[in-house]
Amino acid sequence: MSSTDRDNPGVIAPPPLIVLAALLTGFGLEYLWPSLVIPNAVGYPVGGFLALVGFGLAFSALFGFRRAGTNAEPWQPTTALVANGPYRFTRNPMYVGLALVHLGIAAAFGGLWVAAMLVPALVTLRYGVIAREERYLEAKFGDAYRDYMGSVRRWL
Secondary structure (H helix, E strand, O other): OOOOOOOOOOOOOOHHHHHHHHHHHHHHHHHHOOOOOOOHHHHHHHHHHHHHHHHHHHHHHHHHHHHHOOOOOOOOOOOOOOOOHHHHOOOOHHHHHHHHHHHHHHHHHOOHHHHHOHHHHHHHHHHHHHHHHHHHHHHHHOHHHHHHHHHOOOOO
């Protein structure tokens, strides 16, 4: 990486905002064209469970970044490669966590439109955030990151 390059991956938007936009779009579509909604007796416990697991995963990953002394925000420079905690199982535990929270909200309060909007959110994350992060981390950490990529799956 040359000194003229910015020291961040240049993601298209903060990942939580991408997921929030998808949620709001889903709720807007539900308002305009109501879909099948999961009954509260099932939706609340399933949605609550998914959201709790998602928040737990995302926050454990965030704390791993903090323990390593590096930035979790993808618009800030990365100073360390984090490969422990949930990063042993997935290269993107924060994004998996956000996806679980999204599905939890869809199950508890939304419907099919809310759940379906996770697909464009994940595509946006994959190409507008993760691909850029991967290029950045590979350029910054070289073989160490390539070895990590070879041993840990992108999602699950």
